[in-house]
Amino acid sequence: MSAVTTSTMDAELAVPEAYWTRARKTGAVMTGLGLLATILFGALASSENARFALGETVQGAGFDIPGNVGAIFFGLVALVAGLVLLFTGRHFGILTGVALMGFIISALCWQMSVSPVSHTMPLGFIAAATFTAAIPLIFGSLGGVLCERSGVVNVAIEGQLLTGAFFGALFGTVTGSFWLGLLAAAVGGLLLSAILAVFAIRYLVDQVVVGIVLNVFAGGLTAFFYEQVMRPDTDAYNFPGKVPSWPIPVLSEIPILGPALFNGNIFSYGSLIAVAVVTIALFRTRWGLRTRAVGEHPAAADTVGIRVLGLRYLNVLLAGLVAGFGGAYFSMLSTTGFSKYMVSGAGFIALAAMIFGRWHPVGAFFASLFFGFFGALTGFLNSISSPIPSQFLSMLPYVATIFAVAGLVGRVRAPAADGKPYIKG
Amino acid sequence: MEPGEIHALLGENGAGKSTLMNVLYGLLQPDEGEILVDGAPVRIKGPGDAIKVGIGMVHQHFMLVPVFSVAENVMLGAEPARGGFIDHAGAVKLVREVSERYGLPLDPNAIIEDLPIGIQQRVEIVKALTREVDLLILDEPTAVLTPQETDELLQVMRGLKAAGKSIVFITHKLREVKAVADRITVIRRGRTVGTADPTAPESELAELMVGRSVVLEVPKDEAAPGAPVLEVSGLVVADDREHRAVDGVDLVVRGGEVLGIAGVQGNGQTELVESIMGLRPSRAGSVHLNGEPITTWHTRDVLRAGVGYVPEDRSVDGLVKEFSIAENLVLDLYRSAPFGGRFSLDLDAIDAQAEQKIAEFDVRTQSAHQPVGALSGGNQQKVIVAREMSRPLQLLIAAQPTRGVDVGSIEFIHSRIVAERDRGAAVLVVSSELDEVVALADRVAVMYRGRVLAIVAPDTPRETLGLLMAGIDPNSSSSTPAGSGAGEQEPRGEGMSHGEAAS
Numbered sequence: 016m017s018a019v020t021t022s023t024m025d026a027e028l029a030v031p032e033a034y035w036t037r038a039r040k041t042g043a044v045m046t047g048l049g050l051l052a053t054i055l056f057g058a059l060a061s062s063e064n065a066r067f068a069l070g071e072t073v074q075g076a077g078f079d080i081p082g083n084v085g086a087i088f089f090g091l092v093a094l095v096a097g098l099v100l101l102f103t104g105r106h107f108g109i110l111t112g113v114a115l116m117g118f119i120i121s122a123l124c125w126q127m128s129v130s131p132v133s134h135t136m137p138l139g140f141i142a143a144a145t146f147t148a149a150i151p152l153i154f155g156s157l158g159g160v161l162c163e164r165s166g167v168v169n170v171a172i173e174g175q176l177l178t179g180a181f182f183g184a185l186f187g188t189v190t191g192s193f194w195l196g197l198l199a200a201a202v203g204g205l206l207l208s209a210i211l212a213v214f215a216i217r218y219l220v221d222q223v224v225v226g227i228v229l230n231v232f233a234g235g236l237t238a239f240f241y242e243q244v245m246r247p248d249t250d251a252y253n254f255p256g257k258v259p260s261w262p263i264p265v266l267s268e269i270p271i272l273g274p275a276l277f278n279g280n281i282f283s284y285g286s287l288i289a290v291a292v293v294t295i296a297l298f299r300t301r302w303g304l305r306t307r308a309v310g311e312h313p314a315a316a317d318t319v320g321i322r323v324l325g326l327r328y329l330n331v332l333l334a335g336l337v338a339g340f341g342g343a344y345f346s347m348l349s350t351t352g353f354s355k356y357m358v359s360g361a362g363f364i365a366l367a368a369m370i371f372g373r374w375h376p377v378g379a380f381f382a383s384l385f386f387g388f389f390g391a392l393t394g395f396l397n398s399i400s401s402p403i404p405s406q407f408l409s410m411l412p413y414v415a416t417i418f419a420v421a422g423l424v425g426r427v428r429a430p431a432a433d434g435k436p437y438i439k440g
Numbered sequence: 441m442e443p444g445e446i447h448a449l450l451g452e453n454g455a456g457k458s459t460l461m462n463v464l465y466g467l468l469q470p471d472e473g474e475i476l477v478d479g480a481p482v483r484i485k486g487p488g489d490a491i492k493v494g495i496g497m498v499h500q501h502f503m504l505v506p507v508f509s510v511a512e513n514v515m516l517g518a519e520p521a522r523g524g525f526i527d528h529a530g531a532v533k534l535v536r537e538v539s540e541r542y543g544l545p546l547d548p549n550a551i552i553e554d555l556p557i558g559i560q561q562r563v564e565i566v567k568a569l570t571r572e573v574d575l576l577i578l579d580e581p582t583a584v585l586t587p588q589e590t591d592e593l594l595q596v597m598r599g600l601k602a603a604g605k606s607i608v609f610i611t612h613k614l615r616e617v618k619a620v621a622d623r624i625t626v627i628r629r630g631r632t633v634g635t636a637d638p639t640a641p642e643s644e645l646a647e648l649m650v651g652r653s654v655v656l657e658v659p660k661d662e663a664a665p666g667a668p669v670l671e672v673s674g675l676v677v678a679d680d681r682e683h684r685a686v687d688g689v690d691l692v693v694r695g696g697e698v699l700g701i702a703g704v705q706g707n708g709q710t711e712l713v714e715s716i717m718g719l720r721p722s723r724a725g726s727v728h729l730n731g732e733p734i735t736t737w738h739t740r741d742v743l744r745a746g747v748g749y750v751p752e753d754r755s756v757d758g759l760v761k762e763f764s765i766a767e768n769l770v771l772d773l774y775r776s777a778p779f780g781g782r783f784s785l786d787l788d789a790i791d792a793q794a795e796q797k798i799a800e801f802d803v804r805t806q807s808a809h810q811p812v813g814a815l816s817g818g819n820q821q822k823v824i825v826a827r828e829m830s831r832p833l834q835l836l837i838a839a840q841p842t843r844g845v846d847v848g849s850i851e852f853i854h855s856r857i858v859a860e861r862d863r864g865a866a867v868l869v870v871s872s873e874l875d876e877v878v879a880l881a882d883r884v885a886v887m888y889r890g891r892v893l894a895i896v897a898p899d900t901p902r903e904t905l906g907l908l909m910a911g912i913d914p915n916s917s918s919s920t921p922a923g924s925g926a927g928e929q930e931p932r933g934e935g936m937s938h939g940e941a942a943s
Contacts, residue, residue: 300521311506
């Protein structure tokens with residue numbers, strides 16, 4: 016028997032791989048990008064210095080490089096990384112990362128050297144902006160992870176964020192307490208999630224359809240109350256307090272990352288804590304093991320006495336809680352309050368971040384940062400009056416999303432029972 | 441049930457064995473009646489209750505999370521925890537302890553989906569044992585095992601019995617029952633029809649099971665093989681996970697003969713058949729039909745060239761369940777006369793064809809317009825067979841032709857397959873039931889890990905076939921005439937020697 020078993024394992028032979036693997040194809044694309052950067056960006060860039068400042072402002076220490084030299088140098092970096100990937104087909108992750116960074120820096124050198132406004136990029140500011148843009152995505156994608164790991168598809172993240180934003184602004188103003196508003200935001204997300212839970216788990220309605228309907232529902236309902244209640248009397252209903260700022264001494268002085276991570280508020284610290292808590296809970300506790308079991312093979316969980324549906328209800332509600340909390344970010348970060356459809360697609364980007372992060376909280380966190388970085392870049396290029404139309408720049412994160420979700424991560428394995436209702440027997 | 445007893449529950453497919461046990465285990469609720477444990481009636485509302493009263497179950501389809509480790513699967517639902525966090529080391533230790541105590545070696549950190557079926561089953565047994573159950577229900581545990589793995593399982597069952605556990609052993613295989621059971625209960629159509637001692641003769645048990653005597657042999661004359669119809673050489677096919685499911689198969693099927701493919705499920709049979717049918721691309725090698733290469737043909741062209749195909753999973757590939765019998769009968773023919781014109785279907789012709797086929801193939805239904813999903817498994821299968829045989833066939837490929845089919849329909853389908861052979865068609869039968877292969881085939885090819893290990897005569901001793909199915913070739917050193925035992929070393933030739941080896 017043991018002999019048979021061993022040979023069974025050995026004989027798991029892979030089929031000879033085709034030459035054009037995913038890595039090689041990506042290598043070809045990166046080579047093209049590198050070539051484009053080297054030639055086009057190099058030719059367009061001027062010899063003015065492009066300056067990367069370390070702090071949050073354009074003053075202070077930094078690196079200087081002539082724009083055209085930088086554009087060509089970093090274009091070549093991308094080109095070489097692409098070529099190596101194309102011909103070896105190995106080190107996919109690292110080489111893709113290097114090539115993309117090379118391409119982006121090359122483009123920046125060009126843009127900064129020809130900018131009529133400023134030749135300096137404050138890296139500390141970019142880092143802070145990246146993280147700030149990523150915060151709602153982190154909460155949203157964590158909501159997705161919590162829900163989908165238990166086997167319920169959550170495309171209602173957009174609606175959960177929006178409901179959270181609305182509840183936060185409304186109750187934060189009415190009660191006069193920022194913290195009660197935050198609590199109300201979490202409850203708002205939970206309420207919307209409860210509808211998803213009941214329809215998906217109890218009535219077995221297609222989960223994607225319910226999710227989309229809930230997004231539309233949340234959009235319409237909050238817009239209605241905004242017009243009817245909030246707008247006529249903003250001071251009474253839509254003037255939540257500003258989030259208190261909690262800088263951490265010393266740490267917030269660290270160049271580049273300091274201001275981003277350690278000069279924050281409940282949302283930024285909360286997002287980091289939430290990632291850690293969800294990760295530990297999901298992989299180190301009973302609840303986590305059972306949640307993952309229910310999302311992979313609910314019948315197996317059922318046969319060892321786990322209440323499959325109960326656990327799914329719990330997780331969907333938790334997801335709403337987390338996403339609702341994150342939604343408050345939109346209306347309570349500054350004093351501008353709630354406005355119609357203010358989430359404007361972040362929920363869907365969060366969904367993409369969850370997939371990009373392979374349904375893992377830490378993966379979702381880094382994916383959120385990736386998308387946040389594109390957001391920050393768009394803002395920066397706008398601020399230096401880049402000749403590239405701003406609409407095109409705003410498209411960048413979405414283009415990145417398509418590439419990330421469709422191409423770069425390859426075939427990602429969702430929880431096996433994701434989206435499949437569990438029916439006993 | 442007595443303590444320390446192995447009680448076999450014997451019955452045909454669909455007799456109600458699994459349903460009964462699912463009720464015991466709390467997965468289904470009884471409409472009437474009660475369950476007594478140690479003399480007291482209990483109400484089992486869910487598997488949790490069942491475990492509490494000491495009932496454990498190993499399901500026919502394993503209840504293991506494929507991406508979890510052995511330890512994670514074993515502890516699931518009863519996780520040892522310290523301060524809210526899972527005590528993983530404790531779980532690993534528990535698995536080691538239990539597996540050693542009962543002689544079931546396991547690596548607690550292995551991932552389930554990497555393990556062979558036999559080991560996965562061991563994980564299921566250990567999982568039940570860690571829950572301190574007194575009664576273990578094994579639902580068709582041998583259906584997925586090789587004969588050697590089965591022997592090993594029977595040995596494990598004897599060990600558990602010696603340790604004082606009671607076992608309910610559900611099966612429809614008489615040999616295993618006789619080998620291990622202390623008492624036998626036979627179930628038919630949801631009722632207990634009798635109990636018997638393991639010493640009772642097989643034929644008596646079989647009669648109890650089906651209510652009449654069974655003919656295990658298919659009446660047929662000597663085959664008269666003609667020219668090669670299907671020639672497969674050096675075929676390599678990948679499965680969905682990009683593993684070599686078919687790893688260089690050479691086969692020849694001649695007109696007027698039945699070639700049976702035996703083997704434990706999952707050894708490449710499915711992918712081989714799908715590749716021949718053009719449903720799955722091949723990576724190397726070729727398939728010829730009457731000398732013409734069809735390797736890259738579209739399925740529709742393969743069917744049109746005179747190939748009939750009974751797929752292994754009728755509910756997924758064979759039928760459109762919501763469609764009527766009449767519609768299902770023309771799924772492959774609706775484009776051509778007399779059933780379809782350029783723009784429309786001739787409904788009268790389709791109905792007429794349905795009436796005729798229902799009569800000819802004895803499909804038990806109230807009308808040709810009933811949805812096919814409402815029929816019993818046997819009658820559904822007859823619809824498929826009727827459809828596939830409604831065209832003049834060069835080659836018939838039947839995969840698991842009688843899976844989940846009642847005995848009456850089995851006999852009927854077998855006789856139709858033999859009739860096709862006698863008409864001169866080449867027939868390729870794939871079945872995981874060794875009895876079926878042996879009964880139907882004129883030559884038996886045994887597949888193991890994507891290769892044809894040997895092609896032998898159907899009257900080869902079962903022990904030899906069993907060893908072959910487990911990947912061990914008893915004749916590998918002293919080969920039988922014309923090298924029948926050396927399928928895998930054979931050079932990519934015509935594969936002619938196979939043809940002569942067995943007839």
